[in-house]
Amino acid sequence: MNDTKLNTPPKPDANPKQALRRLADARRGVLVPxxxxxxxxxxxxxxGFEAIYVTGAGVTNMYLGLPDQAFMGLHEIAEHTARIRDAVNLPLLVDADTGFGNALNVRHAVRVLERAGADCIQLEDQVSPKRCGHFSGKAVIDTDEMLGKIKAAVDARHDSGLLVMARTDAAAVHGFEAAIERAQRFSEAGADILFVEAVTRAEEVRAMPRRLDKPQLMNMVIGGKTPTFGADELGQLGYGFVLYANAALQGAVVGMQKALGVLRDSRQLTEEGGLVATFEERQRLVGKPEWDALERLYV
Structure with a gap:
Protein backbone atom coordinates (compact mmCIF):
# COMPACT_ATOMS: atom_id res chain seq x y z
CA MET A 1 0.00 0.00 0.00
CA ASN A 2 1.31 3.43 -0.90
CA ASP A 3 1.83 5.42 2.30
CA THR A 4 2.55 8.81 0.68
CA LYS A 5 -1.05 9.95 0.21
CA LEU A 6 -1.93 13.61 0.54
CA ASN A 7 -4.88 12.64 2.72
CA THR A 8 -7.68 10.11 2.82
CA PRO A 9 -9.14 9.70 -0.70
CA PRO A 10 -12.42 11.61 -1.00
CA LYS A 11 -15.60 9.60 -0.86
CA PRO A 12 -17.43 9.35 -4.19
CA ASP A 13 -19.70 12.35 -4.67
CA ALA A 14 -23.21 11.63 -5.89
CA ASN A 15 -22.85 14.55 -8.28
CA PRO A 16 -19.26 15.28 -9.34
CA LYS A 17 -20.41 18.38 -11.26
CA GLN A 18 -21.76 19.90 -8.05
CA ALA A 19 -18.57 18.88 -6.26
CA LEU A 20 -16.50 20.62 -8.93
CA ARG A 21 -18.63 23.76 -8.67
CA ARG A 22 -18.02 23.84 -4.91
CA LEU A 23 -14.28 23.46 -5.45
CA ALA A 24 -14.28 26.30 -8.00
CA ASP A 25 -16.27 28.62 -5.77
CA ALA A 26 -14.03 27.94 -2.75
CA ARG A 27 -11.08 29.54 -4.61
CA ARG A 28 -8.52 27.81 -2.44
CA GLY A 29 -6.02 26.64 -5.08
CA VAL A 30 -7.18 23.05 -5.50
CA LEU A 31 -4.38 20.99 -7.06
CA VAL A 32 -5.53 19.27 -10.25
CA PRO A 33 -3.10 16.78 -11.84
CA GLY A 48 -6.15 11.82 -2.44
CA PHE A 49 -6.43 14.59 -5.03
CA GLU A 50 -9.86 16.18 -5.44
CA ALA A 51 -10.24 16.49 -9.23
CA ILE A 52 -8.62 15.28 -12.43
CA TYR A 53 -7.77 17.06 -15.67
CA VAL A 54 -8.02 14.88 -18.78
CA THR A 55 -5.06 16.34 -20.65
CA GLY A 56 -5.05 16.78 -24.40
CA ALA A 57 -1.28 17.17 -24.45
CA GLY A 58 -0.90 14.03 -22.38
CA VAL A 59 -3.20 11.99 -24.60
CA THR A 60 -1.40 13.30 -27.69
CA ASN A 61 2.04 12.52 -26.26
CA MET A 62 1.29 9.16 -24.63
CA TYR A 63 -1.38 7.72 -26.92
CA LEU A 64 -0.18 9.05 -30.28
CA GLY A 65 3.50 9.72 -29.55
CA LEU A 66 3.15 13.19 -31.08
CA PRO A 67 3.65 16.78 -29.88
CA ASP A 68 0.73 18.88 -28.68
CA GLN A 69 -0.11 20.44 -32.04
CA ALA A 70 -3.73 19.49 -32.76
CA PHE A 71 -3.09 15.87 -33.71
CA MET A 72 -5.66 14.73 -31.13
CA GLY A 73 -9.27 14.69 -32.28
CA LEU A 74 -12.63 14.51 -30.56
CA HIS A 75 -12.69 10.72 -30.81
CA GLU A 76 -9.43 10.30 -28.89
CA ILE A 77 -10.29 12.65 -26.04
CA ALA A 78 -13.85 11.29 -25.74
CA GLU A 79 -12.60 7.70 -25.59
CA HIS A 80 -10.06 8.55 -22.91
CA THR A 81 -12.66 10.51 -20.95
CA ALA A 82 -15.05 7.56 -20.98
CA ARG A 83 -12.34 5.12 -19.84
CA ILE A 84 -11.26 7.48 -17.06
CA ARG A 85 -14.87 8.10 -16.01
CA ASP A 86 -15.33 4.33 -15.59
CA ALA A 87 -12.17 4.09 -13.50
CA VAL A 88 -12.59 6.95 -11.00
CA ASN A 89 -15.22 8.91 -9.10
CA LEU A 90 -13.51 12.30 -9.03
CA PRO A 91 -14.74 15.31 -11.06
CA LEU A 92 -13.22 15.45 -14.54
CA LEU A 93 -12.10 18.64 -16.28
CA VAL A 94 -11.65 17.72 -19.95
CA ASP A 95 -9.39 19.48 -22.44
CA ALA A 96 -11.34 19.98 -25.69
CA ASP A 97 -8.70 22.14 -27.39
CA THR A 98 -10.42 24.58 -29.79
CA GLY A 99 -13.64 22.56 -29.86
CA PHE A 100 -12.48 20.84 -33.06
CA GLY A 101 -13.90 23.45 -35.42
CA ASN A 102 -16.46 26.25 -35.39
CA ALA A 103 -19.35 26.90 -32.99
CA LEU A 104 -21.38 24.03 -34.42
CA ASN A 105 -18.45 21.66 -33.94
CA VAL A 106 -18.18 22.93 -30.37
CA ARG A 107 -21.85 22.11 -29.81
CA HIS A 108 -21.25 18.56 -31.02
CA ALA A 109 -18.06 18.19 -28.98
CA VAL A 110 -19.80 19.28 -25.78
CA ARG A 111 -22.57 16.75 -26.27
CA VAL A 112 -20.09 13.95 -26.98
CA LEU A 113 -17.86 14.78 -24.01
CA GLU A 114 -20.80 15.24 -21.65
CA ARG A 115 -22.01 11.74 -22.55
CA ALA A 116 -18.47 10.45 -22.03
CA GLY A 117 -18.47 11.72 -18.45
CA ALA A 118 -16.97 15.22 -18.45
CA ASP A 119 -17.89 17.51 -15.56
CA CYS A 120 -16.14 20.53 -17.07
CA ILE A 121 -15.14 21.14 -20.69
CA GLN A 122 -12.26 23.47 -21.53
CA LEU A 123 -12.24 25.44 -24.79
CA GLU A 124 -9.49 27.74 -26.03
CA ASP A 125 -9.27 30.62 -28.48
CA GLN A 126 -6.30 29.53 -30.59
CA VAL A 127 -6.40 29.38 -34.36
CA SER A 128 -6.59 25.78 -35.53
CA PRO A 129 -4.34 23.84 -35.69
CA LYS A 130 -3.61 24.81 -32.10
CA ARG A 131 -0.37 24.15 -30.26
CA CYS A 132 0.76 23.80 -26.66
CA GLY A 133 0.20 27.05 -24.82
CA HIS A 134 3.89 27.21 -23.92
CA PHE A 135 5.11 26.79 -27.53
CA SER A 136 6.04 29.76 -29.66
CA GLY A 137 4.14 30.71 -32.81
CA LYS A 138 0.58 30.78 -31.44
CA ALA A 139 -2.28 32.73 -33.01
CA VAL A 140 -5.78 33.43 -31.68
CA ILE A 141 -9.16 33.77 -33.35
CA ASP A 142 -11.25 36.94 -33.19
CA THR A 143 -12.90 37.54 -29.84
CA ASP A 144 -16.39 37.44 -31.35
CA GLU A 145 -15.76 34.00 -32.86
CA MET A 146 -14.69 32.67 -29.47
CA LEU A 147 -17.74 34.21 -27.82
CA GLY A 148 -19.89 32.27 -30.28
CA LYS A 149 -18.11 29.07 -29.31
CA ILE A 150 -18.68 29.69 -25.61
CA LYS A 151 -22.37 30.42 -26.17
CA ALA A 152 -22.69 27.25 -28.24
CA ALA A 153 -21.06 25.24 -25.47
CA VAL A 154 -23.38 26.68 -22.84
CA ASP A 155 -26.44 25.98 -24.98
CA ALA A 156 -25.34 22.45 -25.87
CA ARG A 157 -25.08 20.99 -22.38
CA HIS A 158 -27.92 18.75 -21.26
CA ASP A 159 -27.03 19.11 -17.58
CA SER A 160 -26.84 22.76 -16.55
CA GLY A 161 -24.32 21.68 -13.92
CA LEU A 162 -21.72 20.93 -16.60
CA LEU A 163 -19.09 23.66 -16.32
CA VAL A 164 -17.53 25.47 -19.26
CA MET A 165 -13.94 26.66 -18.87
CA ALA A 166 -12.75 29.26 -21.36
CA ARG A 167 -9.03 29.62 -22.00
CA THR A 168 -7.33 32.47 -23.80
CA ASP A 169 -3.84 32.37 -25.28
CA ALA A 170 -3.99 36.06 -26.19
CA ALA A 171 -1.29 37.10 -23.70
CA ALA A 172 1.41 35.70 -25.99
CA VAL A 173 -0.12 37.37 -29.08
CA HIS A 174 -1.67 40.66 -27.98
CA GLY A 175 -0.33 41.17 -24.45
CA PHE A 176 -1.59 40.77 -20.91
CA GLU A 177 -4.22 43.52 -20.93
CA ALA A 178 -5.79 42.13 -24.10
CA ALA A 179 -5.92 38.69 -22.49
CA ILE A 180 -7.67 40.10 -19.41
CA GLU A 181 -10.20 41.89 -21.61
CA ARG A 182 -10.91 38.69 -23.54
CA ALA A 183 -11.30 36.63 -20.38
CA GLN A 184 -13.82 39.11 -18.97
CA ARG A 185 -15.86 38.92 -22.16
CA PHE A 186 -15.69 35.11 -21.99
CA SER A 187 -17.18 35.37 -18.50
CA GLU A 188 -20.00 37.57 -19.77
CA ALA A 189 -20.72 35.01 -22.53
CA GLY A 190 -21.35 32.32 -19.91
CA ALA A 191 -17.99 30.71 -19.10
CA ASP A 192 -17.95 29.32 -15.55
CA ILE A 193 -14.15 29.15 -15.13
CA LEU A 194 -11.51 31.37 -16.74
CA PHE A 195 -8.02 30.28 -17.80
CA VAL A 196 -5.47 32.85 -19.00
CA GLU A 197 -2.64 30.74 -20.39
CA ALA A 198 1.12 31.32 -20.37
CA VAL A 199 1.46 34.64 -18.61
CA THR A 200 5.15 35.31 -18.12
CA ARG A 201 5.42 37.72 -15.18
CA ALA A 202 4.83 37.09 -11.48
CA GLU A 203 2.90 40.35 -11.09
CA GLU A 204 0.47 39.20 -13.79
CA VAL A 205 -0.18 35.96 -11.91
CA ARG A 206 -0.87 37.95 -8.75
CA ALA A 207 -3.15 40.45 -10.51
CA MET A 208 -5.59 38.15 -12.30
CA PRO A 209 -7.78 37.08 -9.34
CA ARG A 210 -8.35 40.79 -8.60
CA ARG A 211 -9.08 41.64 -12.24
CA LEU A 212 -11.54 38.88 -13.18
CA ASP A 213 -14.83 37.98 -11.56
CA LYS A 214 -15.14 34.22 -12.18
CA PRO A 215 -13.11 31.40 -10.58
CA GLN A 216 -9.82 30.90 -12.38
CA LEU A 217 -7.38 28.11 -13.16
CA MET A 218 -3.64 28.72 -13.17
CA ASN A 219 -1.53 26.34 -15.25
CA MET A 220 1.84 25.43 -13.74
CA VAL A 221 3.74 23.92 -16.67
CA ILE A 222 6.95 22.29 -15.48
CA GLY A 223 9.62 23.92 -17.64
CA GLY A 224 7.08 26.31 -19.17
CA LYS A 225 6.88 30.10 -19.51
CA THR A 226 4.86 30.97 -16.39
CA PRO A 227 6.74 31.68 -13.14
CA THR A 228 6.32 28.89 -10.60
CA PHE A 229 4.04 29.51 -7.63
CA GLY A 230 3.06 27.07 -4.90
CA ALA A 231 -0.57 25.98 -4.77
CA ASP A 232 -1.00 27.44 -1.27
CA GLU A 233 0.08 30.88 -2.45
CA LEU A 234 -2.15 30.68 -5.52
CA GLY A 235 -5.05 29.70 -3.29
CA GLN A 236 -4.38 32.70 -1.05
CA LEU A 237 -4.40 34.90 -4.16
CA GLY A 238 -7.87 33.54 -4.99
CA TYR A 239 -7.31 30.96 -7.73
CA GLY A 240 -9.82 28.13 -7.82
CA PHE A 241 -7.58 25.51 -9.41
CA VAL A 242 -3.86 24.94 -9.87
CA LEU A 243 -3.23 22.69 -12.85
CA TYR A 244 -0.27 20.36 -13.25
CA ALA A 245 -1.46 18.91 -16.54
CA ASN A 246 1.53 16.73 -17.29
CA ALA A 247 3.32 16.12 -13.99
CA ALA A 248 2.21 12.46 -14.10
CA LEU A 249 3.31 12.15 -17.71
CA GLN A 250 6.74 13.63 -17.08
CA GLY A 251 7.17 11.49 -13.98
CA ALA A 252 6.12 8.38 -15.89
CA VAL A 253 8.60 9.11 -18.68
CA VAL A 254 11.48 9.39 -16.22
CA GLY A 255 10.35 6.23 -14.43
CA MET A 256 10.19 4.25 -17.67
CA GLN A 257 13.57 5.53 -18.77
CA LYS A 258 15.17 4.53 -15.47
CA ALA A 259 13.57 1.09 -15.22
CA LEU A 260 14.14 0.18 -18.85
CA GLY A 261 17.68 1.55 -18.75
CA VAL A 262 18.48 -0.83 -15.89
CA LEU A 263 16.81 -3.70 -17.77
CA ARG A 264 18.85 -2.93 -20.89
CA ASP A 265 22.13 -2.68 -19.03
CA SER A 266 21.78 -5.47 -16.46
CA ARG A 267 19.59 -7.79 -18.54
CA GLN A 268 17.18 -8.28 -15.63
CA LEU A 269 14.80 -6.29 -13.43
CA THR A 270 13.28 -7.09 -10.03
CA GLU A 271 11.02 -5.39 -7.51
CA GLU A 272 14.00 -4.57 -5.32
CA GLY A 273 15.46 -1.10 -5.74
CA GLY A 274 12.18 0.77 -6.11
CA LEU A 275 12.30 1.14 -9.89
CA VAL A 276 9.02 -0.68 -10.48
CA ALA A 277 5.77 -1.10 -8.59
CA THR A 278 5.31 -4.45 -6.95
CA PHE A 279 3.05 -7.02 -8.56
CA GLU A 280 0.64 -6.65 -5.65
CA GLU A 281 0.54 -2.86 -5.91
CA ARG A 282 -0.23 -3.05 -9.61
CA GLN A 283 -3.14 -5.41 -8.95
CA ARG A 284 -4.46 -3.20 -6.14
CA LEU A 285 -4.51 -0.13 -8.37
CA VAL A 286 -6.52 -1.88 -11.07
CA GLY A 287 -8.99 -3.25 -8.51
CA LYS A 288 -8.24 -6.96 -8.83
CA PRO A 289 -9.44 -7.79 -5.27
CA GLU A 290 -12.84 -6.26 -6.09
CA TRP A 291 -13.03 -8.17 -9.37
CA ASP A 292 -12.14 -11.38 -7.52
CA ALA A 293 -15.00 -10.73 -5.09
CA LEU A 294 -17.40 -10.18 -7.98
CA GLU A 295 -16.24 -13.38 -9.64
CA ARG A 296 -17.00 -15.35 -6.47
CA LEU A 297 -20.44 -13.74 -6.35
CA TYR A 298 -21.36 -15.06 -9.79
CA VAL A 299 -19.81 -18.53 -9.62
Whole structure:
Protein backbone atom coordinates (compact mmCIF):
# COMPACT_ATOMS: atom_id res chain seq x y z
CA MET A 1 0.00 0.00 0.00
CA ASN A 2 1.31 3.43 -0.90
CA ASP A 3 1.83 5.42 2.30
CA THR A 4 2.55 8.81 0.68
CA LYS A 5 -1.05 9.95 0.21
CA LEU A 6 -1.93 13.61 0.54
CA ASN A 7 -4.88 12.64 2.72
CA THR A 8 -7.68 10.11 2.82
CA PRO A 9 -9.14 9.70 -0.70
CA PRO A 10 -12.42 11.61 -1.00
CA LYS A 11 -15.60 9.60 -0.86
CA PRO A 12 -17.43 9.35 -4.19
CA ASP A 13 -19.70 12.35 -4.67
CA ALA A 14 -23.21 11.63 -5.89
CA ASN A 15 -22.85 14.55 -8.28
CA PRO A 16 -19.26 15.28 -9.34
CA LYS A 17 -20.41 18.38 -11.26
CA GLN A 18 -21.76 19.90 -8.05
CA ALA A 19 -18.57 18.88 -6.26
CA LEU A 20 -16.50 20.62 -8.93
CA ARG A 21 -18.63 23.76 -8.67
CA ARG A 22 -18.02 23.84 -4.91
CA LEU A 23 -14.28 23.46 -5.45
CA ALA A 24 -14.28 26.30 -8.00
CA ASP A 25 -16.27 28.62 -5.77
CA ALA A 26 -14.03 27.94 -2.75
CA ARG A 27 -11.08 29.54 -4.61
CA ARG A 28 -8.52 27.81 -2.44
CA GLY A 29 -6.02 26.64 -5.08
CA VAL A 30 -7.18 23.05 -5.50
CA LEU A 31 -4.38 20.99 -7.06
CA VAL A 32 -5.53 19.27 -10.25
CA PRO A 33 -3.10 16.78 -11.84
CA UNK A 34 -3.56 15.70 -15.43
CA UNK A 35 -4.36 12.12 -16.41
CA UNK A 36 -3.47 10.64 -19.77
CA UNK A 37 -5.17 7.26 -19.28
CA UNK A 38 -7.27 5.33 -16.76
CA UNK A 39 -4.29 4.06 -14.73
CA UNK A 40 -2.87 7.56 -14.25
CA UNK A 41 -6.34 8.70 -13.16
CA UNK A 42 -6.55 5.82 -10.66
CA UNK A 43 -3.22 6.86 -9.15
CA UNK A 44 -4.35 10.50 -8.87
CA UNK A 45 -7.52 9.44 -7.07
CA UNK A 46 -5.65 6.95 -4.89
CA UNK A 47 -3.28 9.70 -3.69
CA GLY A 48 -6.15 11.82 -2.44
CA PHE A 49 -6.43 14.59 -5.03
CA GLU A 50 -9.86 16.18 -5.44
CA ALA A 51 -10.24 16.49 -9.23
CA ILE A 52 -8.62 15.28 -12.43
CA TYR A 53 -7.77 17.06 -15.67
CA VAL A 54 -8.02 14.88 -18.78
CA THR A 55 -5.06 16.34 -20.65
CA GLY A 56 -5.05 16.78 -24.40
CA ALA A 57 -1.28 17.17 -24.45
CA GLY A 58 -0.90 14.03 -22.38
CA VAL A 59 -3.20 11.99 -24.60
CA THR A 60 -1.40 13.30 -27.69
CA ASN A 61 2.04 12.52 -26.26
CA MET A 62 1.29 9.16 -24.63
CA TYR A 63 -1.38 7.72 -26.92
CA LEU A 64 -0.18 9.05 -30.28
CA GLY A 65 3.50 9.72 -29.55
CA LEU A 66 3.15 13.19 -31.08
CA PRO A 67 3.65 16.78 -29.88
CA ASP A 68 0.73 18.88 -28.68
CA GLN A 69 -0.11 20.44 -32.04
CA ALA A 70 -3.73 19.49 -32.76
CA PHE A 71 -3.09 15.87 -33.71
CA MET A 72 -5.66 14.73 -31.13
CA GLY A 73 -9.27 14.69 -32.28
CA LEU A 74 -12.63 14.51 -30.56
CA HIS A 75 -12.69 10.72 -30.81
CA GLU A 76 -9.43 10.30 -28.89
CA ILE A 77 -10.29 12.65 -26.04
CA ALA A 78 -13.85 11.29 -25.74
CA GLU A 79 -12.60 7.70 -25.59
CA HIS A 80 -10.06 8.55 -22.91
CA THR A 81 -12.66 10.51 -20.95
CA ALA A 82 -15.05 7.56 -20.98
CA ARG A 83 -12.34 5.12 -19.84
CA ILE A 84 -11.26 7.48 -17.06
CA ARG A 85 -14.87 8.10 -16.01
CA ASP A 86 -15.33 4.33 -15.59
CA ALA A 87 -12.17 4.09 -13.50
CA VAL A 88 -12.59 6.95 -11.00
CA ASN A 89 -15.22 8.91 -9.10
CA LEU A 90 -13.51 12.30 -9.03
CA PRO A 91 -14.74 15.31 -11.06
CA LEU A 92 -13.22 15.45 -14.54
CA LEU A 93 -12.10 18.64 -16.28
CA VAL A 94 -11.65 17.72 -19.95
CA ASP A 95 -9.39 19.48 -22.44
CA ALA A 96 -11.34 19.98 -25.69
CA ASP A 97 -8.70 22.14 -27.39
CA THR A 98 -10.42 24.58 -29.79
CA GLY A 99 -13.64 22.56 -29.86
CA PHE A 100 -12.48 20.84 -33.06
CA GLY A 101 -13.90 23.45 -35.42
CA ASN A 102 -16.46 26.25 -35.39
CA ALA A 103 -19.35 26.90 -32.99
CA LEU A 104 -21.38 24.03 -34.42
CA ASN A 105 -18.45 21.66 -33.94
CA VAL A 106 -18.18 22.93 -30.37
CA ARG A 107 -21.85 22.11 -29.81
CA HIS A 108 -21.25 18.56 -31.02
CA ALA A 109 -18.06 18.19 -28.98
CA VAL A 110 -19.80 19.28 -25.78
CA ARG A 111 -22.57 16.75 -26.27
CA VAL A 112 -20.09 13.95 -26.98
CA LEU A 113 -17.86 14.78 -24.01
CA GLU A 114 -20.80 15.24 -21.65
CA ARG A 115 -22.01 11.74 -22.55
CA ALA A 116 -18.47 10.45 -22.03
CA GLY A 117 -18.47 11.72 -18.45
CA ALA A 118 -16.97 15.22 -18.45
CA ASP A 119 -17.89 17.51 -15.56
CA CYS A 120 -16.14 20.53 -17.07
CA ILE A 121 -15.14 21.14 -20.69
CA GLN A 122 -12.26 23.47 -21.53
CA LEU A 123 -12.24 25.44 -24.79
CA GLU A 124 -9.49 27.74 -26.03
CA ASP A 125 -9.27 30.62 -28.48
CA GLN A 126 -6.30 29.53 -30.59
CA VAL A 127 -6.40 29.38 -34.36
CA SER A 128 -6.59 25.78 -35.53
CA PRO A 129 -4.34 23.84 -35.69
CA LYS A 130 -3.61 24.81 -32.10
CA ARG A 131 -0.37 24.15 -30.26
CA CYS A 132 0.76 23.80 -26.66
CA GLY A 133 0.20 27.05 -24.82
CA HIS A 134 3.89 27.21 -23.92
CA PHE A 135 5.11 26.79 -27.53
CA SER A 136 6.04 29.76 -29.66
CA GLY A 137 4.14 30.71 -32.81
CA LYS A 138 0.58 30.78 -31.44
CA ALA A 139 -2.28 32.73 -33.01
CA VAL A 140 -5.78 33.43 -31.68
CA ILE A 141 -9.16 33.77 -33.35
CA ASP A 142 -11.25 36.94 -33.19
CA THR A 143 -12.90 37.54 -29.84
CA ASP A 144 -16.39 37.44 -31.35
CA GLU A 145 -15.76 34.00 -32.86
CA MET A 146 -14.69 32.67 -29.47
CA LEU A 147 -17.74 34.21 -27.82
CA GLY A 148 -19.89 32.27 -30.28
CA LYS A 149 -18.11 29.07 -29.31
CA ILE A 150 -18.68 29.69 -25.61
CA LYS A 151 -22.37 30.42 -26.17
CA ALA A 152 -22.69 27.25 -28.24
CA ALA A 153 -21.06 25.24 -25.47
CA VAL A 154 -23.38 26.68 -22.84
CA ASP A 155 -26.44 25.98 -24.98
CA ALA A 156 -25.34 22.45 -25.87
CA ARG A 157 -25.08 20.99 -22.38
CA HIS A 158 -27.92 18.75 -21.26
CA ASP A 159 -27.03 19.11 -17.58
CA SER A 160 -26.84 22.76 -16.55
CA GLY A 161 -24.32 21.68 -13.92
CA LEU A 162 -21.72 20.93 -16.60
CA LEU A 163 -19.09 23.66 -16.32
CA VAL A 164 -17.53 25.47 -19.26
CA MET A 165 -13.94 26.66 -18.87
CA ALA A 166 -12.75 29.26 -21.36
CA ARG A 167 -9.03 29.62 -22.00
CA THR A 168 -7.33 32.47 -23.80
CA ASP A 169 -3.84 32.37 -25.28
CA ALA A 170 -3.99 36.06 -26.19
CA ALA A 171 -1.29 37.10 -23.70
CA ALA A 172 1.41 35.70 -25.99
CA VAL A 173 -0.12 37.37 -29.08
CA HIS A 174 -1.67 40.66 -27.98
CA GLY A 175 -0.33 41.17 -24.45
CA PHE A 176 -1.59 40.77 -20.91
CA GLU A 177 -4.22 43.52 -20.93
CA ALA A 178 -5.79 42.13 -24.10
CA ALA A 179 -5.92 38.69 -22.49
CA ILE A 180 -7.67 40.10 -19.41
CA GLU A 181 -10.20 41.89 -21.61
CA ARG A 182 -10.91 38.69 -23.54
CA ALA A 183 -11.30 36.63 -20.38
CA GLN A 184 -13.82 39.11 -18.97
CA ARG A 185 -15.86 38.92 -22.16
CA PHE A 186 -15.69 35.11 -21.99
CA SER A 187 -17.18 35.37 -18.50
CA GLU A 188 -20.00 37.57 -19.77
CA ALA A 189 -20.72 35.01 -22.53
CA GLY A 190 -21.35 32.32 -19.91
CA ALA A 191 -17.99 30.71 -19.10
CA ASP A 192 -17.95 29.32 -15.55
CA ILE A 193 -14.15 29.15 -15.13
CA LEU A 194 -11.51 31.37 -16.74
CA PHE A 195 -8.02 30.28 -17.80
CA VAL A 196 -5.47 32.85 -19.00
CA GLU A 197 -2.64 30.74 -20.39
CA ALA A 198 1.12 31.32 -20.37
CA VAL A 199 1.46 34.64 -18.61
CA THR A 200 5.15 35.31 -18.12
CA ARG A 201 5.42 37.72 -15.18
CA ALA A 202 4.83 37.09 -11.48
CA GLU A 203 2.90 40.35 -11.09
CA GLU A 204 0.47 39.20 -13.79
CA VAL A 205 -0.18 35.96 -11.91
CA ARG A 206 -0.87 37.95 -8.75
CA ALA A 207 -3.15 40.45 -10.51
CA MET A 208 -5.59 38.15 -12.30
CA PRO A 209 -7.78 37.08 -9.34
CA ARG A 210 -8.35 40.79 -8.60
CA ARG A 211 -9.08 41.64 -12.24
CA LEU A 212 -11.54 38.88 -13.18
CA ASP A 213 -14.83 37.98 -11.56
CA LYS A 214 -15.14 34.22 -12.18
CA PRO A 215 -13.11 31.40 -10.58
CA GLN A 216 -9.82 30.90 -12.38
CA LEU A 217 -7.38 28.11 -13.16
CA MET A 218 -3.64 28.72 -13.17
CA ASN A 219 -1.53 26.34 -15.25
CA MET A 220 1.84 25.43 -13.74
CA VAL A 221 3.74 23.92 -16.67
CA ILE A 222 6.95 22.29 -15.48
CA GLY A 223 9.62 23.92 -17.64
CA GLY A 224 7.08 26.31 -19.17
CA LYS A 225 6.88 30.10 -19.51
CA THR A 226 4.86 30.97 -16.39
CA PRO A 227 6.74 31.68 -13.14
CA THR A 228 6.32 28.89 -10.60
CA PHE A 229 4.04 29.51 -7.63
CA GLY A 230 3.06 27.07 -4.90
CA ALA A 231 -0.57 25.98 -4.77
CA ASP A 232 -1.00 27.44 -1.27
CA GLU A 233 0.08 30.88 -2.45
CA LEU A 234 -2.15 30.68 -5.52
CA GLY A 235 -5.05 29.70 -3.29
CA GLN A 236 -4.38 32.70 -1.05
CA LEU A 237 -4.40 34.90 -4.16
CA GLY A 238 -7.87 33.54 -4.99
CA TYR A 239 -7.31 30.96 -7.73
CA GLY A 240 -9.82 28.13 -7.82
CA PHE A 241 -7.58 25.51 -9.41
CA VAL A 242 -3.86 24.94 -9.87
CA LEU A 243 -3.23 22.69 -12.85
CA TYR A 244 -0.27 20.36 -13.25
CA ALA A 245 -1.46 18.91 -16.54
CA ASN A 246 1.53 16.73 -17.29
CA ALA A 247 3.32 16.12 -13.99
CA ALA A 248 2.21 12.46 -14.10
CA LEU A 249 3.31 12.15 -17.71
CA GLN A 250 6.74 13.63 -17.08
CA GLY A 251 7.17 11.49 -13.98
CA ALA A 252 6.12 8.38 -15.89
CA VAL A 253 8.60 9.11 -18.68
CA VAL A 254 11.48 9.39 -16.22
CA GLY A 255 10.35 6.23 -14.43
CA MET A 256 10.19 4.25 -17.67
CA GLN A 257 13.57 5.53 -18.77
CA LYS A 258 15.17 4.53 -15.47
CA ALA A 259 13.57 1.09 -15.22
CA LEU A 260 14.14 0.18 -18.85
CA GLY A 261 17.68 1.55 -18.75
CA VAL A 262 18.48 -0.83 -15.89
CA LEU A 263 16.81 -3.70 -17.77
CA ARG A 264 18.85 -2.93 -20.89
CA ASP A 265 22.13 -2.68 -19.03
CA SER A 266 21.78 -5.47 -16.46
CA ARG A 267 19.59 -7.79 -18.54
CA GLN A 268 17.18 -8.28 -15.63
CA LEU A 269 14.80 -6.29 -13.43
CA THR A 270 13.28 -7.09 -10.03
CA GLU A 271 11.02 -5.39 -7.51
CA GLU A 272 14.00 -4.57 -5.32
CA GLY A 273 15.46 -1.10 -5.74
CA GLY A 274 12.18 0.77 -6.11
CA LEU A 275 12.30 1.14 -9.89
CA VAL A 276 9.02 -0.68 -10.48
CA ALA A 277 5.77 -1.10 -8.59
CA THR A 278 5.31 -4.45 -6.95
CA PHE A 279 3.05 -7.02 -8.56
CA GLU A 280 0.64 -6.65 -5.65
CA GLU A 281 0.54 -2.86 -5.91
CA ARG A 282 -0.23 -3.05 -9.61
CA GLN A 283 -3.14 -5.41 -8.95
CA ARG A 284 -4.46 -3.20 -6.14
CA LEU A 285 -4.51 -0.13 -8.37
CA VAL A 286 -6.52 -1.88 -11.07
CA GLY A 287 -8.99 -3.25 -8.51
CA LYS A 288 -8.24 -6.96 -8.83
CA PRO A 289 -9.44 -7.79 -5.27
CA GLU A 290 -12.84 -6.26 -6.09
CA TRP A 291 -13.03 -8.17 -9.37
CA ASP A 292 -12.14 -11.38 -7.52
CA ALA A 293 -15.00 -10.73 -5.09
CA LEU A 294 -17.40 -10.18 -7.98
CA GLU A 295 -16.24 -13.38 -9.64
CA ARG A 296 -17.00 -15.35 -6.47
CA LEU A 297 -20.44 -13.74 -6.35
CA TYR A 298 -21.36 -15.06 -9.79
CA VAL A 299 -19.81 -18.53 -9.62
Missing amino acids: GAFNAMSARIIEDL
